[in-house]
Amino acid sequence: MAGDNCIFCKIVAGEIPAAKIYEDGRAVAFRDINPQAPTHALVIPRKHVASLSEAGEADEALLGHLLRVAARVARDAGHAEGGYRTVINNGPDAGQTVFHVHVHVLGGRALTWPPG
Numbered sequence: 001m002a003g004d005n006c007i008f009c010k011i012v013a014g015e016i017p018a019a020k021i022y023e024d025g026r027a028v029a030f031r032d033i034n035p036q037a038p039t040h041a042l043v044i045p046r047k048h049v050a051s052l053s054e055a056g057e058a059d060e061a062l063l064g065h066l067l068r069v070a071a072r073v074a075r076d077a078g079h080a081e082g083g084y085r086t087v088i089n090n091g092p093d094a095g096q097t098v099f100h101v102h103v104h105v106l107g108g109r110a111l112t113w114p115p116g
């Protein structure tokens with residue numbers, strides 16, 4: 001259930017500004033406020049789903065759609081050839097700070113592995 005205090009629900013609703021780069025009926029993509037790479041976008045569902053762990057069977061197509069939008073965002077940013085990374089942080093140990101599921105799209109520099 002969407003919380004009144006969910007900042008990403010507010011971005012979806014247009015109640016707080018974001019640098020949107022893509023949107024459709026199910027997803028919105030916008031620039032991360034604290035970019036960790038030259039390209040750092042977030043792809044989120046319009047529907048409030050708190051985390052990957054909270055996603056249910058009914059969300060399977062939605063999760064697939066988020067990944068396809070992530071690939072589109074990366075391609076539009078010019079990273080189809082050179083590569084990019086998608087990340088879904090889940091829970092406190094992974095560093096999830098916003099509990100509305102989101103796919104990070106990072107590109108434009110060499111990304112190290114393993115991540116921190």
Ligand code: DGP
Pocket residue numbers: 007018019030031032033034042088089095096097098099
């Ligand atoms: P995570 O740590 O995986 O939950 O990532 C949350 C990301 O959301 C983090 O990189 C910063 C970004 N973020 C938080 N608040 C805002 C906001 O109000 N606007 C935008 N554009 N990004 C935000």
